[in-house]
Structure formats: C-alpha cells, structure tokens
Amino acid sequence: MISALKMGGLSMGMIAVLGLSGCATPDLKPFAGASKTISLSVSKGGDLAIKPLAKIPMWVNDNLVEPGDTNHPYTTLKASWAERRKVMDAVLVYSAALEAISDAAAQRNQNATQLVGSVQQLASAVPGYGAAFNSAGTLVVEGLDITVEVKAWHDMRHAVEAADPAVQLVAQGIKKDFTEISHLYEAPLNDQLAKLGAAMRPIVRFEHALRDQRDAQRKLVEADPGDSSKGSELTRLDGLYATAAADLGQIRSERAKVEDAIAQGMEFFESAIQAVDAWAAANDELVKAFKEHRTPNLTLLIARAEELNGIVNQLKTN
Amino acid sequence: MTFQEAQTKFSTIVGSLTTTMSSGDLLQKQRDLLALQNRLPESAEFDVIANAISDFSPKLTGMIAQGVLDSLKSRDAAIQGASNLLTQVANQANANEKTISFTKPKLIAAALNETVSQLQKLRATVKGEDFEQALAKVDALATLIENVRSSIKAS
Numbered sequence: 001m002i003s004a005l006k007m008g009g010l011s012m013g014m015i016a017v018l019g020l021s022g023c024a025t026p027d028l029k030p031f032a033g034a035s036k037t038i039s040l041s042v043s044k045g046g047d048l049a050i051k052p053l054a055k056i057p058m059w060v061n062d063n064l065v066e067p068g069d070t071n072h073p074y075t076t077l078k079a080s081w082a083e084r085r086k087v088m089d090a091v092l093v094y095s096a097a098l099e100a101i102s103d104a105a106a107q108r109n110q111n112a113t114q115l116v117g118s119v120q121q122l123a124s125a126v127p128g129y130g131a132a133f134n135s136a137g138t139l140v141v142e143g144l145d146i147t148v149e150v151k152a153w154h155d156m157r158h159a160v161e162a163a164d165p166a167v168q169l170v171a172q173g174i175k176k177d178f179t180e181i182s183h184l185y186e187a188p189l190n191d192q193l194a195k196l197g198a199a200m201r202p203i204v205r206f207e208h209a210l211r212d213q214r215d216a217q218r219k220l221v222e223a224d225p226g227d228s229s230k231g232s233e234l235t236r237l238d239g240l241y242a243t244a245a246a247d248l249g250q251i252r253s254e255r256a257k258v259e260d261a262i263a264q265g266m267e268f269f270e271s272a273i274q275a276v277d278a279w280a281a282a283n284d285e286l287v288k289a290f291k292e293h294r295t296p297n298l299t300l301l302i303a304r305a306e307e308l309n310g311i312v313n314q315l316k317t318n
Numbered sequence: 319m320t321f322q323e324a325q326t327k328f329s330t331i332v333g334s335l336t337t338t339m340s341s342g343d344l345l346q347k348q349r350d351l352l353a354l355q356n357r358l359p360e361s362a363e364f365d366v367i368a369n370a371i372s373d374f375s376p377k378l379t380g381m382i383a384q385g386v387l388d389s390l391k392s393r394d395a396a397i398q399g400a401s402n403l404l405t406q407v408a409n410q411a412n413a414n415e416k417t418i419s420f421t422k423p424k425l426i427a428a429a430l431n432e433t434v435s436q437l438q439k440l441r442a443t444v445k446g447e448d449f450e451q452a453l454a455k456v457d458a459l460a461t462l463i464e465n466v467r468s469s470i471k472a473s
Contacts, residue, residue: 053383058376058379058380058383059376059377059379059380059381060380060384061384062377073380073383073384073387076387076391077383077386077387077390080387080390080391080394081390083394083397083398083401084397086398086401087397087398087400087401087404089401090400090401090402090404090405090408091404093404093405093408094404094405094407094408096408097407097408097409158410159407159408159410162403162406162407162410163403163404163407165403166399166400166401166403166404166407167400167404169396169397169399169400170397170400170401170404173393173396173397173400176389176393177390177393179342180341180342180385180386180389180390181386183341183342183344183345183382183386184341184382184383184386186345187344187345187348187378187379187382187383188376188379190345190348190349190352190375190379191372191375191376191379193352194351194352194355194371194372194375195372195375197352197355197356197368197371197372198355198365198368198369198371198372199372201358201360201362201364201365201368202362202365204360205360205362208360
C-alpha cells in the first residue's frame with residue numbers, strides 16, 4: 001500500500017516537472033482586470049468629452065449649429081465613439097477567454113486532485129490492491145494533469161500571439177483617441193473660462209472702485225466721527241461693497257470649479273493613456289513569456305490599472 | 319501692456335490658425351488666447367479684446383471638434399479590423415476552454431468512491447462469516463474495479 005506521504009510526494013514531483021518544463025499556465029486575472037478597467041475608462045472618456053457636447057451649440061464652418069441639428073458634431077462623434085466601445089467589448093471577451101482557459105486548467109487540476117484523493121482512500125481500504133491501484137491512478141492523474149496543463153499553456157500562447165497585432169493596433173488607436181478627446185474635453189471648458197474672464201472684468205473694476213470709495217469714506221468718518229451723514233454713507237458703501245465682493249467671489253469660485261474640472265479630466269486622460277500603454281506592453285510581455293517559458297511580469301499593468309481605477313471611481317463620486 | 323500690443327497679440331494668434339492644424343495645435347492656440355485674456359490690464363478699454371477672445375474661443379472649440387471627428391473617423395476601419403480579429407481569437411480560445419474543462423476525472427472519482435463503499439460492505443459481510451455472499455460481493459467488486467481501471471485507461 002502506498003502511503004499518503006508518498007502520494008503527496010508524487011504530486012509534488014508532478015508539480016516540479018511542470019515547473020521545470022515552464023508549462024504552468026500563468027494567472028491572467030490581472031490582465032483581465034486591467035482590460036475591464038480600460039474598457040470602463042473608454043466609456044468614461046466618452047461620457048466626459050462627448051456627452052456634454054450634446055447640450056451646447058457648436059460652430060461648424062462659421063455656422064452656429066444648435067443641439068439636435070443633424071449637422072451638430074455630437075451625433076457623429078457619438079457614433080464614432082461607439083466603435084471604440086465595441087472594440088473594448090471585443091477586448092473584454094478576449095481577456096475573459098484567456099482567463100477562462102486559465103481557470104479551466106486550474107479546475108481540471110482540482111478534479112485531478114480529487115481523483116488522487118479517491119485512489120488514496122481506495123488504496124488504504126484494500127490491502128494488497130492499493131499499490132496497483134495507486135500506481136495506475138497516480139500515473140493517470142499525472143498524465144491527465146500534465147496533458148491539460150500543456151494544452152492550456154499552448155492554447156493561451158496561441159491566443160496571445162494571434163491577438164497581439166490586434167491588441168497593439170487597438171492600444172495605438174485608443175491612445176490617440178484619448179489624447180484627442182482630451183482636447184475635446186478641455187476646449188468647451190476653456191470657452192467657459194474665457195466667458196467668465198470677460199464677464200469678471202467689469203465686476204473686478206466695480207469691486208475695486210467701491211473698495212477705494214469705502215476706504216476713503218472710512219478715513220472721512222475717522223477724521224470726523226461726529227458727522228452722522230458721513231457714517232451713513234460709509235454704511236451704504238459697506239453694503240454695496242459686500243454685494244460686489246460676493247459677486248466677484250461667486251464668479252471666481254465658478255472659475256476655480258472649471259479649472260478643477262480641467263485638471264481632473266487631464267489626470268484621467270493621462271492615466272488612461274498610461275494604462276493602455278501598460279496593457280499593450282503586458283500582452284507583448286505575455287507573448288515573450290510564453291516564448292521564453294517563464295512567468296510573465298504584470299506588475300506595471302497592475303499598478304497602472306489600480307491608479308486608473310482610483311481616478312475613475314473618484315470621477316464617479318464627483 | 320498697451321492696447322496696441324494686446325491687439326497685435328490677439329491678431330497674431332488668430333492669424334496663425336490654419337485648416338490643417340491638429341486638434342492639439344488648435345487647443346494650444348485657445349490656451350494662448352486665454353492666457354492673453356488673463357494678462358490684459360484691468361482698464362475698460364481692454365474689454366473689447368477680452369470679449370473678442372470670449373467670442374472667438376467657441377469657434378476654436380468647433381474647429382477642434384471637427385478635427386477630432388475627422389481623426390476618429392480615419393481610424394474607425396482599423397479599429398473595426400482589430401475588433402474582428404480579437405473576436406476571432408476569443409472564439410477560438412473559448413472553444414479551447416470548453417475542451418479543457420471536461421469533467422471525466424470527477425466521474426472516475428465518484429466510481430472510486432463507490433468502490434470504497436462496496437469494500438466496506440464486503441468487510442462487514444466477511445466479519446459476519448457469510449462467505450458465500452462475500453464471494454459474490456468480491457466478484458461484483460472485481461467487476462467494478464475493472465470498470466474503474468478501464469475508465470481511467472480510457473481517459
């Protein structure tokens with residue numbers, strides 16, 4: 001009868017063989033996770049840069065086109081962005097398929113482990129029969145496990161190699177798209193800043209003039225505290241100044257909000273571009289890792305995806 | 319800054335615009351105009367330039383939108399091609415995943431468990447000294463074990 005220890009030893013031996021052959025299927029959950037984050041950011045990018053255009057009149061060849069008009073750029077931009085969403089759906093399906101191969105191999109290993117357990121139980125129950133059974137069972141289990149592992153490994157290798165040109169093309173395209181829609185995101189916000197900048201000028205002058213008048217009046221009151229008419233005028237000027245200062249404060253706060261929105265958007269688009277870069281590099285790394293029979297290094301991809309995810313979540317809460 | 323200087327700067331920026339400019343270049347011009355507006359002296363005579371910048375900025379936004387749109391459209395075909403290729407790869411990968419995740423080992427494990435249970439019954443029969451029945455159970459068990467072995471070999 002073979003002992004449990006020996007069975008464990010055989011299983012360990014099997015794992016060692018897999019390790020030495022370099023055929024262990026890599027865990028592709030980080031890659032699938034990053035693909036989801038990038039896909040989400042493509043949707044978010046469209047929401048940030050294209051969606052707001054639906055509500056604003058836009059200049060097209062010296063004509064101001066109202067929202068809803070067939071010539072308004074929003075309709076075509078939306079349709080073009082839908083193609084990006086579609087390609088990201090294909091990316092999601094691709095990365096999910098890779099993950100499924102990885103999971104299927106792991107599941108198969110689990111099934112094989114259960115089989116080893118059953119053979120072991122049987123061996124301990126039948127003195128004299130155990131060794132034969134054990135031997136047969138173990139061999140089959142080893143054989144099964146290695147066969148599955150190698151098949152999964154080859155399937156994944158084939159998939160990442162076949163997909164790499166498309167992945168690189170998508171990454172290149174999406175990066176350009178992100179850069180350009182970041183311009184589209186910023187431009188209408190700059191319009192708001194220009195509008196606020198022009199609107200602010202008379203208010204600034206009014207606030208300065210009132211402040212000067214009030215300060216001069218205050219000096220007059222200080223020089224002649226007994227003159228009630230001077231005191232009343234100071235009170236009136238104080239009231240006017242407070243209103244002007246509040247108006248200026250409001251317009252400055254609106255401006256600060258627009259500037260914050262620009263900064264946040266830029267942070268998002270920069271992070272998304274970096275994540276797409278890391279994602280394309282990760283697929284390339286997978287191809288190389290399979291060729292070189294080594295574990296792929298997905299550290300940068302994980303870091304970039306986490307960073308982007310954080311920004312997307314922050315944008316969601318704002 | 320004099321009014322004349324401000325006016326010249328505004329005209330220079332607007333005059334440098336061309337129809338072939340990228341959305342990034344156009345955005346830079348818009349930023350330059352905004353920076354000029356921010357630097358304008360407070361005096362009312364400069365309001366006309368500040369207002370001209372405010373009025374012109376949306377026209378630049380329109381040009382940027384058109385530039386982005388043309389650029390996105392120029393990549394649509396490539397993006398669709400990549401999408402199709404990824405879908406094909408994913409379909410093949412999904413087919414492979416189905417091949418890998420068959421459940422035969424689970425069935426074999428169940429058969430072996432059943433064998434153990436038969437052995438335990440056999441042991442009980444022998445202990446009860448009903449050797450004739452025990453012999454029948456041994457035969458049944460041998461058949462069962464043989465089936466299990468065949469299943470394992472076949473997998």
